[in-house]
Amino acid sequence: MTPLAGYLLVAALVFAIGLAGALTRRNAILVLIGIELMLNAANLNLVAFWRYGPHPEALTGMMFAVFSIAVAAAEAAVGLGLVIAIYRHARTADLDEINRMKG
Amino acid sequence: MTVVFWILAAVTVAGGLAAVMLKNTVHCALALTTAFAGLALLFMQLDAQFVGFAQILVYIGAVAILVVFAILLTRESEQPEKGVFSRTWLAGLAIAAAVFAVLAWAVLNSRAALPDAVGLPKPAPEVTVAQIGDALMGRYVLPLEILALLLTAAMIGAVLVAMHEKGGRK
Secondary structure, three states: OOHHHHHHHHHHHHHHHHHHHHHHEOEHHHHHHHHHHHHHHHHHHHHHHHHHOOOHHHOHHHHHHHHHHHHHHHHHHHHHHHHHHHHHHHOOOEOOOOOOOOO | OOHHHHHHHHHHHHHHHHHHHOOOHHHHHHHHHHHHHHHHHHHHHOOOHHHHHHHHHHHHHHHHHHHHHHHHHOOOOOOOOOOOEOOOHHHHHHHHHHHHHHHHHHHHHOHHHOOOOOOOOOOOOOOOHHHHHHHHHOOOHHHHHHHHHHHHHHHHHHHHHHOOOOOOOO
């Protein structure tokens, strides 16, 4: 197995773990944790392809990863703000309980 | 494939598994921090030191703290009596396993995984922080400005969303 394939497999595994967490957990914050894991796995893919790609001096994959980290930080702030707002409204962060859009 | 890579991969995967499987949500946040640290070290293994340090600063320094704050504010650290997994956990697990199977199959059968393709060990690219700064201020200046706007909007949006509703329940 080449180094690139190793990194891609680790990224795929972390992505699958994050997806499983986002799909199976009851708590909204744990779903956000799963989404963060998926974003990080994508970043690992970007950096691995940058490192083992034909033109690492062009910095494209690395820049994409840096921008992706910044966007993920914004996503985390808004997502956790939404969870706190829903918790204040519905008195729970259990996604099985929050099943109607009517306030 | 060095020993360091396998150790870091094991730490990252174990941290991720613990983050989605532990019962106590505070422990989940701690395990998530471990996974983030493992990923940062993997970035440094890939000669992307800047991305690795950005990962430590942003994820371990900010996102993990945000997650802990949200957990404590929603008082969900005590275990719910109905279990931590949702009713449809079996379907979710099956979907995740199928996604991993497809991704792993694609990686192992792709041309990039062959020894004579791009996966060959190469000399580390010489990337200095000055080069990254030049790129950010030159070629990538428009995305940088848009990102600054996005971060400002996200900050205002998060504050507005989490603010008390007018006349709502406390």
